[in-house]
Amino acid sequence: MEKTLGAILEEGAVKIGAKHSTIPLPDTSNSNLFCVKRTFESKDFGNFEAFASSPKKRSAQHLAAGFILLQILDKPCWNLFPFRLPNVEEVRIALENEIDSLKNDGMTVAENPVGGLQQMCKQRGLIEPAYKCFDAEDKMYTVTCVIQNFKEVSATATSKKQAKANAARDMIMLMSHDVVSSTPVAKDSEDGFKPALSDEKMKASVKASKEEILQYIEKSVASVEEDSCSVSAENLEIRGILTQVFKKNDVKIEKRDHKSLDPSKMLRTLHIVDKEAYDNIKQLCRKTVLYSFIGIGENDKTAKNEAARNLLFYVKNYYDLRVLD
Incomplete structure (x- = not known):
């Protein structure tokens, strides 16, 4: 998200005339954690409170703010908060992702x-x-x-x-111990790994070999054309290759524009959507989005192309990585 969860909560409180506070709490578990309680009192929309703890004081404060923001999403005032996203479902997804990130903050891999x-x-x-x-x-x-x-x-x-x-x-x-190769793996290795998809399966499903797709992607990302990656991503969608990669019967690319704090920049996201679910629900939400890619550029075309470039790298990783059958 463009702003911290604490900043979003505080700016929203000013807009709707609410009172908010952050209260430090003792660590009763003796785990060397920072514990906080945040309160949010609104005359028109109700009162909210949330508790959070983290190895970092700042993370604990923002976590508690995030828990309150999730509650506020159920109220009609949610769009008065500076989320800068078009609908409540996208806001909810962004909030949950940010909260998950904060939960891991300050912890080592061994600990978490x-x-x-x-x-x-x-x-x-x-x-x-x-x-x-x-x-x-x-x-x-x-x-x-x-x-x-x-x-x-x-x-x-x-x-x-x-x-x-x-x-x-x-x-x-x-x-x-599994190193991602920059060139396709041609045969089984001694450790039992295989290429992500065999040439035979690719030819049967999308009429293209793994080598052809990798060469196509490498040529696209190396091109100086402003829309080379965008055109290639759409071509992969038409040829059914994205359906293969994202394990769904039918997928589509949904494009969205977003406001940027920097007026000289454009933000564009490409969402890989489960077409069947999308057609049933008729909107972009957690049930329809399989994966998202973001691009930043000087204009709409370059931002879209950058998002498509990230999508192409994802597809390249899919075919480069070795897998267990």
Whole structure:
């Protein structure tokens, strides 16, 4: 988000004439955490309060602000707050993402492997990990962690939370030893990994080989044309390749413009949408968006092209990364 959660809450309070306060609380758990309580009192829209804790004082304050903002989204005054997003569903998604980021702030991977794995996936352009929990024998729990059909690991512990953490930690170790190649992997490696999609499957599904797609993307991102990436992304959509990458029967690219604090810049997002769900709901929301990419430029065309460039890098990573069958 363009502003911190605390700043959004404070600016909104001024607009609707509400009172707000931040109160430090003692750390009763002796975990060296900063604990705060934030209150928000509005004559017209009601009173709200939230509690939060974090290894960092600033993160705790913004977390509490975020929890209050989530409550305010259910009130008609939400659009008076400086979210700078077109609808309440996009605001909710942005808030939840920012809150998740703040929850991980100040913690190491060892302390929070689930958050560390999420960050690693974001850096590599992968969809967030999915977890499934199964009851094991003797009051034990097994959690399976899957990353976009690339990898799968399982771990067991006496609690669901610990089993999930163990699975995330094992996945981090596995991914740390898996180097992303800049050239396609031609055959199975000794460690049992394979190319993300075989040439035979690609030819059968989208009439193109993996090598052809990678060369096409590399040529597009290297081009000096202002709209080379935009044209290529739309072409991948038409050819059904994005449907292959995002594991849906039918997807489309939804384009959105956003205001920028810098008037000389343009912001553009490309949302990969589940077309079937989108057609049923008739709006862009969490149920329809599979992944989003942002671009910043001097004008609409360059901003759109930059967002498309990030999308192309994501597709390239999909075909470059090696996966377990």
